[in-house]
Amino acid sequence: MQPKRLVISSRVFSVVDSGGHKPILFVHGFPLDHTMWIHQWEAFHADYRVIIPDLAGFGGSAPAKETMTMADYADDLARIYDELGIQEPVIMVGLSMGGYILLEFLQRFKDRVQGVVFCDSRAANDSAEVAKARQILANEVQSEGTQKLVQTMIPKLFSATTQKLAPEKIADTRLAMQRATPSGIAAAARGMAVRRDFRPFLAEFNLPACLICGEDDVITPPAEMQSMADALPQATFHCIPQAGHMAPLEAPAATNEILHEFFRDL
Ligand code: MLT
Numbered sequence: 001m002q003p004k005r006l007v008i009s010s011r012v013f014s015v016v017d018s019g020g021h022k023p024i025l026f027v028h029g030f031p032l033d034h035t036m037w038i039h040q041w042e043a044f045h046a047d048y049r050v051i052i053p054d055l056a057g058f059g060g061s062a063p064a065k066e067t068m069t070m071a072d073y074a075d076d077l078a079r080i081y082d083e084l085g086i087q088e089p090v091i092m093v094g095l096s097m098g099g100y101i102l103l104e105f106l107q108r109f110k111d112r113v114q115g116v117v118f119c120d121s122r123a124a125n126d127s128a129e130v131a132k133a134r135q136i137l138a139n140e141v142q143s144e145g146t147q148k149l150v151q152t153m154i155p156k157l158f159s160a161t162t163q164k165l166a167p168e169k170i171a172d173t174r175l176a177m178q179r180a181t182p183s184g185i186a187a188a189a190r191g192m193a194v195r196r197d198f199r200p201f202l203a204e205f206n207l208p209a210c211l212i213c214g215e216d217d218v219i220t221p222p223a224e225m226q227s228m229a230d231a232l233p234q235a236t237f238h239c240i241p242q243a244g245h246m247a248p249l250e251a252p253a254a255t256n257e258i259l260h261e262f263f264r265d266l
Helices: 034-044 070-083 097-112 128-144 147-157 160-165 167-179 182-193 199-204 222-231 252-265
Strands: 004-008 011-017 023-027 049-053 090-095 113-119 209-214 235-240
Touching: 004 070, 011 034, 011 070, 023 034, 023 070, 023 097, 034 049, 034 167, 034 252, 049 070, 070 097, 070 182, 090 097, 097 113, 097 182, 113 252, 128 147, 128 182, 147 167, 160 167, 199 222, 209 222, 209 252, 222 235, 235 252
Parallel strands: 023 049, 023 090, 090 113, 113 209, 209 235
Antiparallel strands: 004 011, 011 049
16 A cells, blocks of 8 residues: 655645546545555455545645645545546545545535445534634644644544454554644644534435444444434445444454445445
8 A cells, every 4th residue: 555646736645546447535534644544445456446645734745734624625635536537426435534524525526426435423513612622732732742642542543342452553543643743633623623514414415325333432423423324315324343433444344344335336
């Protein structure tokens, strides 16, 4: 899974692009990078054109501005499609913040999407309290670095089962967080704090959708994803046992079986 370097309007993006036909784009969560999708790349890159960008300020992609709204990231994805010469509608998969970005992408470029997968994500925006905490976090990360964020966030991402049986996944995730730039993390935190509430728009997203959630996800719990699925006109909901917020990384076999079926039927 070797990313390539794209320069788009003088900005550097690091993007995995396996080549081949039928594009599927995977969007990582906060504050991670393309490596969280390793098991999906392994499972699908031989049969599909698997595209996995690092969002601005994460992995190998350069930070962009002080606040990156979800719409800014969605616009970046559209630019990456253009740069890669992708004309046809794409299947899009997003985890958590990646899902927030997919909602904006759908709102802006619906004709460029064939089907959508939300993993461990939500349609609601932040409460005033959460939004305020994000602003504080953004300032803290920029003045003090990312160590505290990494320490507090890691235990919330994984189920007890993963923490016990797969410490290497936790170590890899920690490394991905450490690769993110403080300014990239701060910009994303500020952008999430001002994102809009998509619940009123879900009924308009009339395209095939698949929702996947780890049963032990404490950040975006299954009940919240179930209600998101209920509000989408063409959605199925899947709950993955023994997985937390990082279901595609924690339970790749179960996740990939669901994805395989969804991709095949589109
Ligand atoms: C993520 O995994 O992208 C974050 O948990 C999203 C969030 O903080 O809302």
